[in-house]
């Protein structure tokens with residue numbers, strides 16, 4: 001068995017418009033790299049962290065906390081050192097904390113003979129999410145681990161369903177350079193919804209799942225609507241309405257907030273359309289003078305992988 005492993009941990013889009021805290025997808029073109037090494041000494045040490053200004057104290061780092069959850073459940077008697085090479089910006093809304101948490105526990109599982117199932121690894125990684133946002137949500141860690149689209153059918157007991165990914169589906173993600181903390185963008189949400197909004201929302205969740213399985217791109221597009229969270233959170237994202245309007249006018253199937261924002265995602269049929277949509281989205285931020293990063297990506301159906 002190897003003593004160290006280098007892994008690619010994909011960025012993820014949580015919620016996918018209608019599925020707050022339950023739907024997510026993994027990206028191919030953006031992700032972090034991590035190196036995890038076995039040590040004789042017990043415990044977890046973050047020995048290197050590049051690309052972002054984040055804490056390296058084990059208990060303050062999401063990979064550290066997820067790793068401790070792994071160790072607590074494992075028979076393995078040693079510990080691990082972790083090097084984290086961040087490519088995903090913290091607070092961008094494309095699963096930065098989930099990439100670090102899942103990368104750590106996936107690598108540890110590989111290095112110790114795979115004692116845990118992917119579902120168990122999700123539970124360990126959720127401890128990292130609890131540290132990052134105050135809530136142990138699984139809609140970023142599940143697609144990072146399973147790949148493709150995932151549905152958290154239930155949190156208690158945890159039940160995750162992998163959903164088919166239509167082969168021509170591409171994502172465009174634009175990140176306006178402002179930081180929105182997940183904990184803040186969760187705090188502003190209402191804790192109750194109307195029956196009327198619930199009916200619209202679960203209609204769309206069902207429609208999206210059906211559209212993904214039957215590869216019905218029009219149905220996917222019609223279902224990418226969020227009547228509950230987007231109207232509240234979009235206020236935190238400058239230019240959101242204009243970016244969304246331009247993306248749809250250009251031909252995107254749908255467009256919404258990526259996770260808790262501020263990134264905005266669109267799904268398109270085919271790479272050429274996803275690139276056109278990227279251009280339309282960037283035009284908006286060029287006009288209003290906000291810096292941005294933009295990514296066009298195939299959906300990553302594999303999840304975390306060894307490099």
Ligand code: HSE
Pocket residue numbers: 014015020021022093095137139140182185186258259260
């Ligand atoms: N479902 C979470 C939220 C995802 O929207 O707060 C955070 O990336």
